[in-house]
Amino acid sequence: MGTALITGATSGIGLELAWQLAAARHDLVLVARSSERLERRAEEIRAAAGVRVEVLAADLGTTEGRGAVVERLRQQSAPVGLLVNNAGFGLGQRLVGGDLSREELALEVMVRAVLELSKTAAEEMVPRRRGAILNVASIAGLTAMGTYSAHKAWVRTFSESLASELQGTGVTVTALCPGLVRTEFHDSAGMDDSAWPSISWLAAESVAAAGLRAVRRGQVLCTPSVRYAALAAGLRAAPRFLVRRFAGADHYARAVV
Incomplete structure (x- = not known):
């Protein structure tokens, strides 16, 4: 995979992906809004893994921030072999x-940025006949729990479409669709973790590992853990009126503090 560029790289799944890629001896480009946090994480990874770690402070919610990442993806002297679109946040509100x-x-960060960065990365990778894109979606994309679900449904379908378009080019696309993961995500959104049973939660380490295994296999869709894979199958098979009733806006509203 060569150098990996990871958005939303200072915490949660993004940070765990960075650590696991560094352990596998991949150089990194870490992208997030906070220069201070980026530098701190980069120094920790450099010291522990001995790999090259660049930092790129960019706000993907702005045209300028996305443009800075696009420019780095186009850099020919240090090509990016793996793009990880991980940046995102919970809205913590009803529409x-x-x-x-x-x-x-949210649309700028979780939809437009994924579109722009994936397009750029694919256009750089296809002439080289190798490369991979990992888009972090969510099992929420199969539910009706707020606009976050809509964003992640778009990421999933977009990833499948791009994977189909790139078939035979040597470039792969994977959508990682985890369930609930123990990170800063829910606290930052002001959401109540107790709205879900403790068995629902996954560790960021296992989710990241599953995603990277899927990338290495060229797998298009990855839903970590047996229980969430079974839940995803049930959500796809269930009539949508049942999904709206049991995994819809009312359930989401109970988690918003």
Whole structure:
């Protein structure tokens, strides 16, 4: 995979992916908004793994931030072999009565950035006949739990479409679709973890490992853990009115503090 560029790399699944890729001797480009956190994480990884770690402070919610990452993906002197679109956040609100600017920011970060960066990476990788894109989606994309579910449904379908388009080029696309993961995600969104039973939670380490195994196999869809794979199968098979009833807006609202 060569050098891996990871967005949302200072915490959660993104940070765990960085550590596991570094342990496998891959150089890294870490992307996030906070320069201070990026430098701290980069120094920790350099010291422990001895790999090259670049940092790129960029806000993917802005045209300028996305442009900076696009420019790095086009850099020929140090090509990126793996793009990980991981940046995202929980909105922590319902659409009706919620802050529209927060909804628009979510679209920029979790949809537009995935589109722009994936397009750029694919156009750079195809002439080299090798490369991979890992888009972090969610099992939420199979539910009806708020606009976050809609964003992740888009990421999943987009990833499948791009994987089909790139078939035979040597470039693969994987959508990682985890369930609930123990990270800062829910606290940052102001959501109540107790809305879900303890058995629902996965460790970021196992989710990252599953995603990287899927990338190495060229697997298009990856849902870590047997229980979530079974749940995903059930959600796909269930009538949508049942999904809306049992995995819809009412259940989401109970988790919003």
